Amino acid sequence: MYHALTYATILEMQAMMTFDPQHILVAGNTMKEAQAICQRHRKKSSFSKTFTEEELHAEVCYAECLLQRAALTFLQDENMISFIKGGIKVRNSYQTYKELHTVLQSSGYTHGDNHGHFEGGVKLGVGAFNLMISMLPTRTLKLLEFVGFSGNKEFGLQQLQEGSVESTFRSFLCNMLLLCYHTFMSFILGTGEGDVEDAEKLLEPYLKKYPKGSIFLFFAGRIEEIKGNLDAAIMRFEECCEAQQQWKQFHHMCYWELMWCFTYKRHWKMAYFYADLLSKENSWSKATYAYMKAAYLSMLTKDDCLTFGETALTLFRQVPGLKQKIAGKSLPTEKFAIRKARRYLAENPVPLPAPPLEMMYIWNGYTVIGKHKDLTEGMLKTLDEAQAQLERSEFSIDDQCLLSLLKGLCLKHLGHHEEAEHYFTLVLCNETQIKYDHYLVPNALLEHGLLCLQQGRKDDAIKLLETCNRVTLFTVYPMIH
Structure with missing residues (x-):
């Protein structure tokens, strides 16, 4: 079971990185075969409430196969039938993990020779589901709760943390998920609340053991990047590219991060080079x-x-x-x-005003540059230059509000809170005159609310964030939910 699942998982990783239809097809067929092997070892009777050790392992491997097949189903076809099939696989996997977690907590559960690997599998699945579901937008979360899903971020992180410290088959995957959360998910789906110190502790033993391991060099680069140590990050990403040549997809992940590192440094030619x-x-x-x-x-x-x-x-x-x-x-x-x-x-x-700086906001890049005064001041200077070049047109108000939002962010990170509040308020005052970039209003409310929270003005923060929640036009920025 474990050999089949591991081999299929490696093929799925390749398919996920390449999006190649042939890779997706091969991974899907291999995962289907792995699921069939697990099925043969699952509990045959639903009347019995007890499991043999082999049946427990079969159940947790089966749940993993279901979840991974669902991901491939979503990639393989774009029609509604495939979407429904994938959704059913996800729900069945979720229910299986819930049942296995209940078994794990029951008084009748006894430790077998390989109980650690089973428990690690349950912690990986339960932790991953809780973490991912908890980070979805509120509206999506309510819909999922209606059909039986639930997610608790702290519980999910706890399960993954417990799974990562045990020497089991899944401890590495638990570690990788935690690293992904601290270095990516918390930035893309949140406000950058990941624990960088925890990420460094998780990565350290792997980096010592495998100093030329591509995936570990990549995470090391990402950690340096979110700390604002851009030169160190660039060096790590370049090392990652040099470490192996077989999977070019790792190179592409590094190119994406290198593009942003040079964006933060305002080295537009080098950023263009990696985008190209x-x-x-x-x-x-x-x-x-x-x-x-x-x-x-x-x-x-x-x-x-x-x-x-x-x-x-x-x-x-x-x-x-x-x-x-x-x-x-x-x-x-x-x-x-x-x-x-x-x-x-x-x-x-009519030219867009400083478009890299706007896209940088969408990807939560100001959280990175905000850690270093020189980077933030440099970005503020670029925004001032963009404002000086604004033309009078139908886009004038939108462009002015965009620059005000980004200036407010820079000033907030520089500690100039009154000036930052002025720029956020400027966006809100022009709400009715914005013609195209309606996302600026909820984001100005959000940033203003977070600033008030930072200053200890809890009542003002709640009022602003509740107003932000009532605005429906969040088409861009994922951390508003």
Whole structure:
């Protein structure tokens, strides 16, 4: 069972990184075979409430197979039938993990020779489900609760933490999930509340044992990046690329992070270089890569752009035609890029003000630069320059409000709270005049509320955040939920 599941999991990891239809098909068939092996060893009678040790292992492996097959189903087909099939697999997996957790807590549960591996599997599944469900938007969470799902972030983290310290088959996966939470999920789906020190402790033993391990070098780079140590992060990501050549997808993950590191440093040419590499080698989101290339070129002079053989205008106009779907859905970052790029379809387009800095906000990049005064001051200077270049047009209010929101963020991180509050309020005062970028209002409310919370003004914070919750146009920023 474990051999079949492990082999299928490796193939699934490859499929998830490449999105190659053939890789997805092979991984799906292999996972189906692994599930069939687990099925043969599961408990035959539903009347008996006791499990043999082999049956317990079969159940937890079966639940893993179901969950991984569901993920592949979402990737493989975009139709509603596939979506329903995948949803059923997820629910069956969730229910199996719940039942196994109940067995684990029962007085009748006895330790077998390999009980640690079984318990580790349950902690991995229960922890992962609780953590992921708890981080979903409130509306989605309410819908999932209606059909029997529930999620508690603290309980999920506790289960994964317990699973990570035991020497079992799943301890590595528990560690990787915790690292993903502290370094990625908490930034993309939250406000950057991950524990960097905990992430460093989790990673340290692996990095010592496997100093050239690509995945460990990648996480080491990400940790340095979110600490704001950009030069150290760049060095780690470059080491990761040099460590192996077989799985280019690891290189692409590094290119994405390197692109952002150079964005934070305002090295637009180097940021463009990595966006260009991604656009040529990776198929995750061609529209996003083209948008980022155009965004970086828009920050350069015309003479500087000549050396790249492309223009920002041409690239922006390509973006809408590069739209694609994953699991039947368009990526939020792609939707955003397409919406912004449409401005350039006009005969005489009005330029976007500092587009890399806006996309940086969508990816919670100001939490990174906010840790270093020089990076934040540099970004504030770029925003001032962008404001000086604003043209009077139908986009004037939207552009001014965008720059106000981003300036407010920089000033908040620099400790200039009154000025930051002024800029957040400026966005709210212009709410009725914003024509296109309606996401600015809920985000200004959110940032203002978080600032009040930071200052200990709890009542003001609650009022602002409740108002933010009532606004329905959160089409972009995932941490509002």
